[in-house]
Amino acid sequence: MKKVMVVFPHPDDESFACGGTLAKCRDASQMTCLVCVTSGCKGRTGPFEIDCGEKLARHREQELERAAEVLGIDRLDLFRYPDGSLVQTNFDELVGRIRETIVQWKPDVVVTFPPDGVTGHPDHIVTCKATTRAVELAEEVLSAKEYPDLYYVSIPHYYDHCPDRGPQPAVPITGKVDITSYRLQKGEALRAHQSQSYSVNRAYPGVIDGDFGVIGCYEYYTLIRSGGKRVEPLPSETEIPVIEL
Ligand SMILES: [Zn+2]
Numbered sequence: 001m002k003k004v005m006v007v008f009p010h011p012d013d014e015s016f017a018c019g020g021t022l023a024k025c026r027d028a029s030q031m032t033c034l035v036c037v038t039s040g041c042k043g044r045t046g047p048f049e050i051d052c053g054e055k056l057a058r059h060r061e062q063e064l065e066r067a068a069e070v071l072g073i074d075r076l077d078l079f080r081y082p083d084g085s086l087v088q089t090n091f092d093e094l095v096g097r098i099r100e101t102i103v104q105w106k107p108d109v110v111v112t113f114p115p116d117g118v119t120g121h122p123d124h125i126v127t128c129k130a131t132t133r134a135v136e137l138a139e140e141v142l143s144a145k146e147y148p149d150l151y152y153v154s155i156p157h158y159y160d161h162c163p164d165r166g167p168q169p170a171v172p173i174t175g176k177v178d179i180t181s182y183r184l185q186k187g188e189a190l191r192a193h194q195s196q197s198y199s200v201n202r203a204y205p206g207v208i209d210g211d212f213g214v215i216g217c218y219e220y221y222t223l224i225r226s227g228g229k230r231v232e233p234l235p236s237e238t239e240i241p242v243i244e245l
Contacts, residue, residue: 005033005107005148007098007131009086009123010040011064012193016203017118018111019071019186020179021219026072027182028244033075033105034068035098037127038083040121054155057083059195070185077101086126094126098134103141107148109245110135114152114222116170128152132224139228150225151245155203157216162202172235175243176218176223187212207221221245 004025008014014022014034023033039057061078068076079097081089102110102137112131117124137148159165179186190200190207197208204214221243222233 002028002030002109003033003105003107004030004109005035005102005105006111006153007035007037007127009037009121010037010083010115011067011104012030012040012190012196012199013113013124014064014073015067015071015186015189015193016158017113017155018177018219019067019189020182020215021111021177022071022073023182023185024177024179025245026074029063031075032073033074033077033101033107035077035079035101036064037079037086037094038081039078040064040083040188042083048197053083056195060193061197062154063193063195069187070189070192070201075105081239084123086123089126090157091126091130094130095133095137097202098131099137102134102138102148106146109151111151111153111221111245114154114169114171116167118153118155118158118166120167135225144228147226147228149223149245152224154220154222156220158203160161160203161214163203171222171224172233173220173240174233174236176240177245178217178242179219183212183215183217187215218242
């Protein structure tokens with residue numbers, strides 16, 4: 001049975017970036033694991049006024065648990081690092097925790113943000129670096145057939161509905177997963193993050209209110225490491241090929 005592990009810094013990143021893919025994996029009887037590095041206590045809240053960081057963190061964990069249920073995620077690991085300050089955290093310790101999960105759970109596929117973090121958020125960028133390093137270090141103790149493929153996930157449509165723009169994409173997209181039949185789950189998972197209605201509305205207007213029309217049929221990936229070696233991603237000359245993770 002194939003195992004897919006995703007590593008993200010905040011509750012809701014998983015639904016934004018690859019909610020449809022996770023629901024699809026589950027439907028294909030693949031096992032899924034979500035590592036959430038912080039509890040999102042600094043997340044910009046919508047209708048909620050939760051000023052205590054601790055209280056907000058618990059609230060966001062509950063929303064994440066609901067989203068994980070919608071997406072059929074088998075294993076949810078909460079690392080509970082402080083939100084918004086991963087750059088100040090002990091990098092090697094964070095790498096060690098992700099590496100430990102990889103060595104213990106032995107995923108076939110690991111997914112995280114690309115080096116630009118999609119949005120340029122420093123927590124996203126640190127999570128990319130730490131996960132990439134963790135995969136490299138895990139390979140030192142895994143057997144060659146256990147080496148996971150590492151993918152970066154991109155959200156090319158993230159800024160379609162906002163006035164501002166994110167950073168230039170750091171890597172070309174090399175594959176897209178067809179999530180046409182899983183748009184409903186992605187929408188419901190995004191909706192589980194009610195406290196984040198501000199950010200959900202920015203990228204997916206209407207979804208918080210149950211209108212999933214804006215959710216596209218694909219989620220986008222870059223294969224960056226496979227078989228223990230870095231893969232040099234090349235931009236596709238024609239259409240981005242459809243892949244399965
Ligand atoms: Zn995030």
